Amino acid sequence: MLFKKRQPQLAAAEPVSGSQAALSADPAADFPRRLYADPGLPDRVFRAVLRSGGGLVLAVMLLVGGFLLYRAWLALDRAGWSFLTTAEWAPDANRFGIAAVLVGTILIASVAVCVAVPLATGAALYISEYAPPRLRQSLISVVDLMAAVPSVVYGLWGVFFLQDKVLPTARWISTYFSWIPVFDVAGADPNDPLASASIYTSSTFIAGLVVGMMIAPIICSIMREVFSQAPAGEREGAYALGATRWGMIRSVVLPFGKGGMIGGTMLGLGRALGETIAVFMIISLTFDIQWHVLQSGTSSVSSLIALRYGEASEFGMSALMAAGFALFVMTLIVNFAASSIVARSRSGAASDA
Amino acid sequence: MTVAPEAPGARQAPTRPRTTLPGPPLTADPGGERRRALTSLRDTDVYAMVGAAAAALSLTWLLFGWLLPFNGVVGFVVMAYGFFLLLYALLVSFDEDGPAVVDRIAAAVVRSMGLLMVAILAIVVVYALVEGRKALVHLNFFTQDMELAGPLEPLSVGGALHAAAGTLIMIVIALVITVPLGLICAVFLNEVPGPFARFVRTIVEAMTALPSIVAGLFIYATAILGLGLDQSGFAASLALSVMMLPIIIRAADVVIRLVPGTLREASYAMGTSRWRTAWHVVLPTCRSGLTTSVILGTARGIGETSPVLLTAGFTSELNLDPLHGPMVSLPLATFEFVKSPEPTMISRGFGTASLLMALVLLLFVAARILGGRGPGQLTRRQEHRRVLASRRDARRFAARAGRVAPATGAPAAAATSADPTGAKPSASPTPFRSAPGSSS
Numbered sequence: 001m002l003f004k005k006r007q008p009q010l011a012a013a014e015p016v017s018g019s020q021a022a023l024s025a026d027p028a029a030d031f032p033r034r035l036y037a038d039p040g041l042p043d044r045v046f047r048a049v050l051r052s053g054g055g056l057v058l059a060v061m062l063l064v065g066g067f068l069l070y071r072a073w074l075a076l077d078r079a080g081w082s083f084l085t086t087a088e089w090a091p092d093a094n095r096f097g098i099a100a101v102l103v104g105t106i107l108i109a110s111v112a113v114c115v116a117v118p119l120a121t122g123a124a125l126y127i128s129e130y131a132p133p134r135l136r137q138s139l140i141s142v143v144d145l146m147a148a149v150p151s152v153v154y155g156l157w158g159v160f161f162l163q164d165k166v167l168p169t170a171r172w173i174s175t176y177f178s179w180i181p182v183f184d185v186a187g188a189d190p191n192d193p194l195a196s197a198s199i200y201t202s203s204t205f206i207a208g209l210v211v212g213m214m215i216a217p218i219i220c221s222i223m224r225e226v227f228s229q230a231p232a233g234e235r236e237g238a239y240a241l242g243a244t245r246w247g248m249i250r251s252v253v254l255p256f257g258k259g260g261m262i263g264g265t266m267l268g269l270g271r272a273l274g275e276t277i278a279v280f281m282i283i284s285l286t287f288d289i290q291w292h293v294l295q296s297g298t299s300s301v302s303s304l305i306a307l308r309y310g311e312a313s314e315f316g317m318s319a320l321m322a323a324g325f326a327l328f329v330m331t332l333i334v335n336f337a338a339s340s341i342v343a344r345s346r347s348g349a350a351s352d353a
Numbered sequence: 354m355t356v357a358p359e360a361p362g363a364r365q366a367p368t369r370p371r372t373t374l375p376g377p378p379l380t381a382d383p384g385g386e387r388r389r390a391l392t393s394l395r396d397t398d399v400y401a402m403v404g405a406a407a408a409a410l411s412l413t414w415l416l417f418g419w420l421l422p423f424n425g426v427v428g429f430v431v432m433a434y435g436f437f438l439l440l441y442a443l444l445v446s447f448d449e450d451g452p453a454v455v456d457r458i459a460a461a462v463v464r465s466m467g468l469l470m471v472a473i474l475a476i477v478v479v480y481a482l483v484e485g486r487k488a489l490v491h492l493n494f495f496t497q498d499m500e501l502a503g504p505l506e507p508l509s510v511g512g513a514l515h516a517a518a519g520t521l522i523m524i525v526i527a528l529v530i531t532v533p534l535g536l537i538c539a540v541f542l543n544e545v546p547g548p549f550a551r552f553v554r555t556i557v558e559a560m561t562a563l564p565s566i567v568a569g570l571f572i573y574a575t576a577i578l579g580l581g582l583d584q585s586g587f588a589a590s591l592a593l594s595v596m597m598l599p600i601i602i603r604a605a606d607v608v609i610r611l612v613p614g615t616l617r618e619a620s621y622a623m624g625t626s627r628w629r630t631a632w633h634v635v636l637p638t639c640r641s642g643l644t645t646s647v648i649l650g651t652a653r654g655i656g657e658t659s660p661v662l663l664t665a666g667f668t669s670e671l672n673l674d675p676l677h678g679p680m681v682s683l684p685l686a687t688f689e690f691v692k693s694p695e696p697t698m699i700s701r702g703f704g705t706a707s708l709l710m711a712l713v714l715l716l717f718v719a720a721r722i723l724g725g726r727g728p729g730q731l732t733r734r735q736e737h738r739r740v741l742a743s744r745r746d747a748r749r750f751a752a753r754a755g756r757v758a759p760a761t762g763a764p765a766a767a768a769t770s771a772d773p774t775g776a777k778p779s780a781s782p783t784p785f786r787s788a789p790g791s792s793s
Contacts, residue, residue: 152709157480244456247456277659335560
């Protein structure tokens, strides 16, 4: 829009001569000049190509949601609201719902966020505040690389490496903290030294740990970016008033980066909700609502889809599409909120240094 | 700030006045003053840290090994870390006051989180490589597919060639779709601003977190169930495209937004049309950033399993035809290998995962080498080339000015090297940096 005004000389010939003709007709009248420049054919083609490219992308993106809803409508129509409250998956017997898988998904994502947020905050603060400048760039690369490691590699690591190492800890937590309902494990006997540890495998806790490590770099890179934008003047002001480094961080950097921290966490949450393969490799799917975080067996929407898509009948497919649509809507809401928070924290919070 | 004392060995110009450069000091303490050490690390800090670490390790070992019924590596590390923080706080509090103790503890926690992040990455990567070494040492792993290798065959038969070929085919098709479309869309978001572009940007940003399985499900529902396509490499690359497209667009959008507005306005002020500005000024200026964004999108796409799982089917044979028959990719092959209880198959899975990791690492290093520079920042070679082109332009303008109107137009013509009618598009993007006068 700005450039339209700056560009009248291209087509200056006609408007100017036209306005001069008007001036000569009525010299007293001072009317605003039309600030339109004919961009010419190549530019019009260029703009049409750009617009159609943008439109195509938009169409594909909208189609993803629209088509899922269209396909899912058959199942959603038959199940009604019970789709959200049934904890069972037998679409061909007409008893299906996402209560269990939704609870599982949210629990895994919350464990992941609980793991990832302290880790990411610490790492982001280290990179932006503590690390020597020579190390900083390579640390940023390391964090980016960590975000690019394929999820199947994390899954492998979780199943074959982390699980064995974590089991005693899970057992310890369940033994001493079983009075907190979430940490209770049904059927565990802490007094039996020969009890098999398999009751603690494939649990929400382990899946959440692995997913947390996957989303930590995403959260970390957003936080680091926001932290490093904290105004230098306020930092120096805090130091000048005698603050220690941590005092400066607590009174300048963290309040400044609060929006980015929340937004980054929610972006990570969106990723955690949608994570498939690592979760699928670790958990053993159950269709009961499983509140016990440490106990074997949990569920997530994406693993349900990955497990059942092959053997599904047409109606079963529709039910899976409905589950996929629910996941889609959930991540979309989380992500919208996150990106609006991040955008606001970047633009509005700046103060002159 | 400590002001550096006047250096006695400063070079003095012999005849006419010129800039004086401070030379190396002749003595250790020039002017009897000693430079203050600006490092904040003192000996007591080191003692406190080492002492706390040793005490915490031994205390945890005592508790774990002798006194309490605990076991497990993770528990040991967590407990030792907790003890370390407590003991460190205690030791520091002997000679510091409250805020300083808090500062030390916070610094220790933050540093250890940074270390933990790097350690996790190192463990994940190294673990896959170490476990995969059994499969990777056999050369046939890179040259054979799994057609002849049953689950009980030793590692000297069969390999992951089919998966590697499948990954390459899928990612190439996905790139052919996403790169032009993604770049056009990113340029659209920046060059045709307005409510429509804002809406597209919002949708694209929201779609960057599209769960990959939903992308797979979408293609499974449309292309395979709807259009009757086979489960094939092409369907998988469509699913990958749906997933990669928002990622690439968003990254490219950020990069294009960083192009200085002054460059664009300079180009418009010369009377350049929009498409020439986009093609000759905007895109070349952020070429390195665009390359990085495409490569990072590729790295994300290569590693995705779930869209491929739903759309590509599974085969153990080499299939080079993306349109017909199932095709596997490296992550999908990894996933299927480790489902088997056989140790050889699991080794193959780790080998495939290491191959995938190596590919991602390679892409990442390529992205760092090619990109990582801001718009308009040039390598030495680029700068050199630009200076040469600019001199050539200046000579050409001078020659033409000499022919047409001698002695008047030369400086003005040299300044307009961003004119789109200039023969060398590579000379036009940053006219300010390459002005002939500043080239020496």
